[in-house]
Amino acid sequence: MKKITLFATLIIALLIMTTSASAVGTDKEYTPVPPSEDTVTALISSIKQENGHLVVQADPIEWYEGDAADRKFKEREPEAAEELGGAPDGYYIVNDDQTLETYEIAPDAKVLMQLYDHDGTYEGMEIQWNEPVSLDKYVAIMNNDKLMDMKSFPYHLTIKDGKVVQIVQQYIP
Template sequence: MKKMVLFTTLMISMLAFVTSAHAVGSEYTPVPRGEDTITVMISSLGQSKGDLTLQGDRIEWYEGEEADRKFVEHETDIGDMTHAPDGYYIVDDQQKLETFEIDSNAQVLMQLYDRDGTYEGTDIKWNEKVTLGKFLNIYPNNGLLDVSTFPFHLTIKDGKVVKIVQQYIP
């Protein structure tokens, strides 16, 4: 009987840990669209003429009902499906890399990344602020989680990226 109680207690504790890993921070909120915000799949980060740069392919990111509409418009072999399977939809009509200069004071907000080399360290923390320097270390670290597979929303002012926000994909 004691073993059963101990086992049940451990299972409940593990379940609480796993579910809390997805509830850290505030709730998910979509990144607002604006004239100065674009969404890209980052191809590379580097230096050009002494400036920090980002190469990326612009995409269109849709969520909710808008994703459902775009999914039905763009996909041809969907049978009787009427909505985007995962609640989001990406359109990439022109696969073309563009180079963007990153402001040295750019704000970076991450949702999910490898914080410490453990699976427990890859929990979701909505809009976690990290320094640009830390982002430059996170991006190539693809051991447990490859953040290059996530879209990023870029806010551009005066020709420079001033904000980088990782888009969470369920």
């Protein structure tokens, strides 16, 4: 009986650790990116040099998680919300306008990644919450879609004085 209880406890702990990894976090655990007036959440379609400046073309989205995701999901998809009991995986994205916006990236922009191809292997794609990477490395990561298309993740873009000063990858399960 003690072995079964211990085994069940370990399984539950493992499930909690793996299911709580649903967005951005500190170096050890998930914490949501707080919404702010100077942050835009977007799907990035391209990143490139243009007229001597690094720019991203991005489709701004509405990002919801937790209770806000459940409310928005219920509002927009009531039948599915009733059947599922809430937003799948604890988040919900609204993208009614798929117009691309162009944002210039500041040369000293801070980039924080959660998950990417570190070494060309699936094993090397471990979650490392808020791992800082250089802007050059970020461009390389975004242009490497061999194992995973990094453009499928939302990014929180902090904009100051018309330039992106911080990019934070939003992990999605």
